[in-house]
Amino acid sequence: MQEVEATTASPPPPRRVLLISAGGSHSVALISGNVVCSWGRGEDGQLGHGDTDDRLLPTQLSALDAQQIVSVVCGADHTLAYSESKVEVYSWGWGDFGRLGHGNSSDLFIPQPIRALQGLRIKQIACGDSHCLAVTMEGEVQSWGRNQNGQLGLGTTEDSLVPQKIQTFQGVPIKMVAAGAEHSVAITENGELYGWGWGRYGNLGLGDRNDRCIPEKVSVDCDKMVLVACGWRHTISVSSSGELYTYGWSKYGQLGHGDCKDHLVPHKLQAFSDKLICQVSGGWRHTMALTTGGQLYGWGWNKFGQVGVGDNVDRCSPVQVKFPHDQKVAQISCGWRHTIAVTEKDNVYSWGRGTNGQLGIGDTIDWNYPKIIEALSVDGSCGQHIESSNTDQLSGKTLASLAERYAVVPDEAAPVANSGSLDRLDLSVPESDVKRIRV
Template sequence: MMVDEVMNEVTSVAPPRRVLLVSAGASHSVALLSGNVVCSWGRGEDGQLGHGDSGDRLLPTRLSALDGKDIVSLKCGADHTIACSDSGREVYSWGWGDFGRLGHGDYSDLLIPHPIRSFQSLRIKQIACGDSHCLAVTMENEVLSWGRNQNGQLGLGTTEDAPLPQKIQTFQGVPIKMVAAGAEHSAAITEDGDSYGWGWGRYGNLGLGDRNDRLIPVKVTVDGEKMAMVACGWRHTISVSSSGRIYTHGWGKYGQLGHGDFEDYLVPHKIQALSAHFISQVAGGWRHSMALTSSGLLFGWGWNKCGQIGVGDNCDRSSPMQVNFPHEEKIVQISCGWRHNIAVTECENVYSWGRGANGQLGHGETVDRNVPVIIEALSVNGSCGQHIESSKAHPVSGKSSVSLSEIFAVVPDEAAKGQASNPDRGDKLDASVPESDVN
C-alpha cells in the first residue's frame, strides 16, 4: 500500500464523539454528543427513551428521531424527557404523559419526541423537569410551568394540573437565572441572587421555616447570602451561594441534607463539611445528593441502598463523602437520577453508578454498582471504540394505543404497603404516593 493511501485512510477516521451533556431520570438516562447525536438508555416502559417502543435499552442507543434537530439541551423527568433545539424555539417531549407533564395539552403517552407547540414562538433559556411537572425560563425572562399541580408546584396560585405551559405571574418583571423541580415542589434563583420556593412543603423543602404548602413562589432567606444556583431532590433542596458555599433544606431522613444527622431542616443550612471547597455544581436524587467542586472533586451523601453514593458500599451517609475515580480524573459534570448517577470527566470519559436494574447505567447489564464504572460506548478511553447502538423510531405517530397511565393508575395518597412487590411498578409507586416511604 502506498504511503498516500495509508494517510488517506488515517485522515478519514472520524474523531471520537464528545459527551456534551448528560441527564438521569428515575430509571433512564440520556446524553448529548458532539455531532448532534442524542442517546438514551435504561427503562423504556413509558416511552421515555424515545425509540418508538416501550422496551428497555441496556446500552446507549442513538435516538434517531432527533437526528438533524440541532439539540443543545436535554432533561430527564422521572419517566419523561425533554430536549431543546439550538434556536430555543423547538422544544420536544416524550414519555409518560399523565398529568399533562409533556406539555401538549393532553395526557397521552408519546413513544417518540414531539414538538411542544406552545414554545414555537418563544426562545427557551432553561428547562427543569421534576417527577411529574416541568418549568421553563425564556430569553425574555418569563417563567412557565406545566404538568401535575396537586400541591401548587406549578406556582400558578391553584392546585389544578396544567397540560399546557402557563406563565407564573409572580415572576413577571423578575429576571430569573435558573429554576429547579423536585417531586412536588419547585425552586428558582433570580439574576440578583434571590431564592424562591413553592409547592409541597411538608418537610421544609421550600426553606420558609414551616411545613406548609405554597401555591405561588415565596422568597427564601439564605443566611444573608446571594445565591448562584439551585437543585431539587425528590423532597429536598440544594443551593449554592455566589461565594461557593452549599446549603440544603427539607427531608433529611436518609442523611440527604449532609449535616451529619438525619433530621429535617426547615430553612437553608450550610453544609459545614464542605466549607473549604468552592462548589461549582449540585444535583439531587430521590434520597441522595451530589456536589462538584471547582477543582473537579465529587462528593456524595444520603441514601445508599443501591450504591448511589459511589464509595464502595451500601451504607447511608449523613455527611459528604468523596467519590473516587480511576486515575484521579477530574469531574466536570454530574447528574443524579433517582437511584443512579452519571458523571463526565475532564478526560472526556463518562461514568455511572447506583441502581442498574433497567440498564440505566449503560453497561449492557442490569446490576447495581457502588463505585463509578466507565460507560464504554460514550468514553474516549472506552475499549469498544465508542460503538453506539442504533434504533430506528417506530414509523407511526409515537402514541401508545392504550394509556400507560391508566394501566398503572395509583391513588396519590393511598398507602403503598405491599404493592411495591411488583418490580415493574416500583418506581411508579415511588412517584405517585407522596405519603409513602417505599424502599
C-alpha cells in the same frame, strides 16, 4: 517513475458527551454533533425510540437527528429536549397530568414539539416527577403538568396540560429553576431564592412545613445564590462564594449535615467550609456536589450504591467519590436511584440502581462505585459504537395507552400484609402516585 506516497484517512475525532441527565430509571446524553442518546427503562416511552423496550446501552434517538438539539433533561418518567435553531421544545414519555405539555394526558413514544412553547427562546428547562419548568431568555418562567400542591406556581392546585407563564415573576428576571417531586425552586438574576409547591419537610426553605401555590422569597444568610437543584423532597443551593446550602427532608442524611434532621430554612454545609462548590444535583434521597477542583462528593441514601463510594451504607456527611487515575469530574447528574458523571478526560461513568439498564453498561446489575459507560467514553474499549433506534423522524407514532397497567413505585417491593414492616414504601407518597408497569 515518481513514487506516490500512500495516505491513510485520519480517524474521526472522538465524540464528546456535552450534557447528561438522569431520570427515575432512565438516562439521556447529548453528544457532539447534536446527537441524543437514551437508555434504561422504556415502558412509558421515555426513551423516545417508538416502543416500550428497555435499553441496556446508549441508543441514538434517531427521531431527533435533524433537530439540532442543544439541551436534554429527564423527568422521572418523561424527557424534554430543546432545539435552539428551530426554537422548539420536544417532549416524550409518560403523559399523565399533562407533564408533556401537549394539552392532554397521552403518552408519547416519539418526541413531539410542544406547540405552546414554539418560538420561545429557552434558557433552561427543569423536570420534576410530574411537572416541568422552562425559563425563557427574557427570564420568564413557564410551568405545566401536575399541580396538586401548587408546584406550578400559578396560584391554584389544578393541573395544567399546557405551559403557562408564572405571573409572580413578571418583571423579576429568573436565572435558573429546579424541580423536585412536588416542589419548585428558582433563583433570580439578582441572586434571590424562591420556593413553592409541596413544603411538608421544609423543602421550600420558608421556615415552615406549609405548601405554597405561588413563589415566595426565601431568606438566606449570604449575598446571593447562583445555583439550585432539587432532590425528591430536599433542596440544594450554592452561593456566589461557592458555599453549599441544603434544606428539607433528611431521613437518609441527604442534607449532609452529619445527622438525619430536617431543616426548614437553608442551612450551610460546614463540611465544605474549605471548598468551593460549582455544581450540585439531587436524587430521590441522595445528593452530589462537585468542587471547582473537580472532586465529586456524595451523601444520603445508598441502598443501591448511588452515592458511589464502594458500599451500600447511607451517609449523612459528604464522602468523596473516587475515579480511575484520579480523573477530575466535569459534570454530574443524579437520577432517582442512580448517578452519572462526565470526567474532564471525556469519560462517562455511572453507578447505583441498574435494574432497567439505566447505567448504560449493558447489564441490569447495581454498582456501588463508578463504572465506565464504554460506548460514550474516549477510553471505552468498544470504540464509542452507538446503536440507532431507527425510528422515523418525528413520525408521530404512538403506542396503545398503558392506562390500565398499574403497580407500586418501581424498584420497591409492596409491603406484605401484617408483616409489621413498611420500610420498603414511603407512606407519605399519595396513594394515587402509583406507576404503570408492563404486565
